[in-house]
Amino acid sequence: MEKPSLLPLLDARLPLTEAKVAEAARLAGVPLAQAWGVVRYYPRYRGLPQGRLLVDDPVARARGFEALLREAEGTYPPLGLEALAPVYLRFTPEERYVEWQGQLVPFSEFRLPFALGKGGRLLPPEPILDLEGYRALGGLEALKRLGQGLLTPEGVVRAVEEAGLLGRGGAAFPTHLKLRAVAQGQPPKYVVVNADESEPGNFKDRFLLEHHPFLVLEGALLAALAVGAERVYLYVREEFQAAILGLEAAIGELREAGLLPLPVEVFPSGGLYICGEETALLESMEGRRAEPRLKPPFPVERGLWGRPTLVQNVETLANLPLILREGPAAWRQKEPKLFSISGDVAEPGLYELPLGTLLGEALRRAGAAEVQAVLLGGAAGVFTRDLAFPLRYRERLPLGAGALVAFGPGVDLWEVLEGLAHFFREESCGKCFPCPLGTAVQLEMVRRRERDPKLLADLAATLKGSLCGLGQSAHWAYQSLLEVEGAA
Numbered sequence: 001m002e003k004p005s006l007l008p009l010l011d012a013r014l015p016l017t018e019a020k021v022a023e024a025a026r027l028a029g030v031p032l033a034q035a036w037g038v039v040r041y042y043p044r045y046r047g048l049p050q051g052r053l054l055v056d057d058p059v060a061r062a063r064g065f066e067a068l069l070r071e072a073e074g075t076y077p078p079l080g081l082e083a084l085a086p087v088y089l090r091f092t093p094e095e096r097y098v099e100w101q102g103q104l105v106p107f108s109e110f111r112l113p114f115a116l117g118k119g120g121r122l123l124p125p126e127p128i129l130d131l132e133g134y135r136a137l138g139g140l141e142a143l144k145r146l147g148q149g150l151l152t153p154e155g156v157v158r159a160v161e162e163a164g165l166l167g168r169g170g171a172a173f174p175t176h177l178k179l180r181a182v183a184q185g186q187p188p189k190y191v192v193v194n195a196d197e198s199e200p201g202n203f204k205d206r207f208l209l210e211h212h213p214f215l216v217l218e219g220a221l222l223a224a225l226a227v228g229a230e231r232v233y234l235y236v237r238e239e240f241q242a243a244i245l246g247l248e249a250a251i252g253e254l255r256e257a258g259l260l261p262l263p264v265e266v267f268p269s270g271g272l273y274i275c276g277e278e279t280a281l282l283e284s285m286e287g288r289r290a291e292p293r294l295k296p297p298f299p300v301e302r303g304l305w306g307r308p309t310l311v312q313n314v315e316t317l318a319n320l321p322l323i324l325r326e327g328p329a330a331w332r333q334k335e336p337k338l339f340s341i342s343g344d345v346a347e348p349g350l351y352e353l354p355l356g357t358l359l360g361e362a363l364r365r366a367g368a369a370e371v372q373a374v375l376l377g378g379a380a381g382v383f384t385r386d387l388a389f390p391l392r393y394r395e396r397l398p399l400g401a402g403a404l405v406a407f408g409p410g411v412d413l414w415e416v417l418e419g420l421a422h423f424f425r426e427e428s429c430g431k432c433f434p435c436p437l438g439t440a441v442q443l444e445m446v447r448r449r450e451r452d453p454k455l456l457a458d459l460a461a462t463l464k465g466s467l468c469g470l471g472q473s474a475h476w477a478y479q480s481l482l483e484v485e486g487a488a
């Protein structure tokens with residue numbers, strides 16, 4: 001980090017006082033007004049809710065939300081716990097807990113309590129939390145070859161290109177193009193692992209971080225060496241405390257074993273959905289409110305501190321060691337993708353399936369019986385009943401990061417939609433005009449179960465003028481529900 005960043009300085013001073021904010025501002029070299037703007041913006045600085053909280057995710061909305069809410073003192077945004085939903089949290093001034101199987105488990109100890117569904121190629125079924133265990137499975141081989149000169153940085157980029165790896169965060173941008181763009185930039189350069197997974201219904205990155213930290217780290221290091229970066233940051237959702245501790249332990253093990261070729265640091269995220277947008281993420285790392293930047297320039301040209309930066313999703317990077325271990329052609333034959341499957345299925349959890357698997361087949365693997373509709377891709381996704389839909393990128397429906405939430409007969413899909421509309425209104429950062437206006441109007445329309453296609457067309461036209469993907473996609477689920485109902 002070229003300058004001390006404001007967020008870690010504030011984190012180190014919680015709970016905040018006027019004097020502590022002033023001290024953090026001075027150390028970060030930012031005006032006091034900017035520091036207060038940041039404190040008021042991020043939930044953990046302005047004060048978290050306390051007491052028993054219901055995680056307000058699409059599965060909780062499908063399970064009788066009003067009744068569940070009567071058992072809580074408030075709600076909390078989706079937290080990658082959809083496979084276990086409905087879930088309550090308990091927040092006290094000292095600690096945050098997940099209520100799980102009658103116990104209060106601190107965030108620092110809570111890992112998603114399931115294995116990868118029915119095995120896969122990318123991941124072994126059980127967690128690999130120690131270096132020896134990871135090496136026994138062929139881990140770090142590609143990194144070693146790179147260190148010995150048996151593999152070149154350009155060889156890494158070429159292998160990723162031959163494999164045809166597309167970004168797994170939702171945008172499906174060709175990974176090799178980003179790698180090559182940063183490789184061509186002038187140093188200093190950075191790699192930022194985007195581990196701020198906040199999309200309702202998604203928990204694949206949370207799972208990877210908690211269960212396979214060495215795989216994620218090897219992928220990030222391979223990318224960093226391929227592009228000539230001088231430092232890796234893991235921007236991890238702040239609530240994923242067990243993942244953060246696990247990553248820090250893994251970094252320590254690699255360092256002790258002399259296997260860390262460059263500095264790697266964990267950066268706890270700002271704690272808002274918009275922090276997952278790559279330029280908003282960079283803004284927060286630089287100590288400002290997480291508001292998206294105008295693009296171009298893209299982060300590969302002007303990223304962290306204005307330097308060329310590779311911002312890459314966790315699952316994307318976790319594929320790099322596998323591509324290099326297996327060879328791009330073998331990897332490409334059955335391109336693996338992680339799917340977070342939750343809702344009305346017998347075995348909710350994480351499944352690795354080849355891209356192109358039919359939606360119905362994916363749900364069958366997870367034990368779905370009767371399905372009324374599926375929310376595909378999360379809040380920025382769509383409802384569908386097309387079980388013959390092939391789960392791959394650049395199809396008629398957006399795959400997003402691979403969230404599949406199944407709803408059985410009897411579920412009130414409008415209640416689920418209301419949860420999504422509420423989520424968007426709460427998470428709009430307010431930087432541009434159409435998004436805060438459109439998401440507020442959308443929530444009102446959904447609350448009165450508005451089905452008029454003309455009004456929805458007006459709403460869509462407003463939201464399309466938004467600056468970033470949050471606003472631009474906020475009405476997709478609404479539009480798709482009317483289509484599913486045959487009303488549009």
Ligand code: SF4
Nearest residue numbers: 430431432435468471
């Ligand atoms: S679209 Fe919404 S989240 Fe994106 S910049 Fe505009 S107000 Fe912020």
